Amino acid sequence: MERKELSESKLAELREAVRPYLKPKRYLHTLAVEEEAARLGALFLPERVNALRASALLHDITKKDDLEKQLQYCAEFGIIYDIFDRNSPKIFHAKTAAELARRDFSDYVDDEIISGIRWHTTGRAEMTLFETIVYLADYIEKTRDFEDCVELRRFFYDGISDPAADRRECLVRTMVLSFDMTIRQLLSDGAPIDGDTIGARNRFLREAAEFEKK
Numbered sequence: 001m002e003r004k005e006l007s008e009s010k011l012a013e014l015r016e017a018v019r020p021y022l023k024p025k026r027y028l029h030t031l032a033v034e035e036e037a038a039r040l041g042a043l044f045l046p047e048r049v050n051a052l053r054a055s056a057l058l059h060d061i062t063k064k065d066d067l068e069k070q071l072q073y074c075a076e077f078g079i080i081y082d083i084f085d086r087n088s089p090k091i092f093h094a095k096t097a098a099e100l101a102r103r104d105f106s107d108y109v110d111d112e113i114i115s116g117i118r119w120h121t122t123g124r125a126e127m128t129l130f131e132t133i134v135y136l137a138d139y140i141e142k143t144r145d146f147e148d149c150v151e152l153r154r155f156f157y158d159g160i161s162d163p164a165a166d167r168r169e170c171l172v173r174t175m176v177l178s179f180d181m182t183i184r185q186l187l188s189d190g191a192p193i194d195g196d197t198i199g200a201r202n203r204f205l206r207e208a209a210e211f212e213k214k
């Protein structure tokens with residue numbers, strides 16, 4: 001799929017088009033993720049800011065759908081799932097949203113925008129910078145008041161505001177902390193941990209170790 005460079009007016013159109021897919025509270029969250037993705041994009045991937053914003057606008061479009069609907073999407077789009085997905089709507093929605101975005105929003109998406117949606121919940125070992133930004137924007141956007149989110153937001157912005165800081169290192173350390181928090185939470189809930197999440201943590205941990213050597 002060809003890369004999409006979305007104009008400001010196209011983004012405004014998309015912002016209205018996604019509204020019916022989201023409950024009012026999640027719509028506000030979605031707008032905040034768009035804003036955060038723009039901020040992070042300006043720091044790390046300026047040439048893809050509008051694509052990041054599109055990915056943010058679409059990342060939760062199937063979150064309100066129940067299990068029956070999620071399974072319907074799986075059948076329709078040929079999505080493979082396992083018993084963990086069935087029990088974890090949180091993980092399910094990233095898979096179905098990516099495919100629904102491809103079908104319903106084909107004018108607005110490209111492969112990178114789709115993969116930002118696909119990996120925004122679990123992460124993965126091969127996470128790209130684009131996927132990393134969508135993931136982190138979802139975690140630290142300004143309306144999140146869950147303790148871990150507040151802490152992670154502070155950790156990242158404290159780090160990045162230090163003029164001597166290496167931006168990339170700050171991002172990598174923030175990602176390690178985010179996966180630590182997520183995995184700790186899953187353990188305390190007795191919930192399964194997706195293999196992709198473990199892979200993602202290891203990948204950023206490895207990169208963090210590289211900075212130590214320097």
Ligand SMILES: [Fe+2]
Nearest residue numbers: 033059060138
């Ligand atoms: Fe979200």
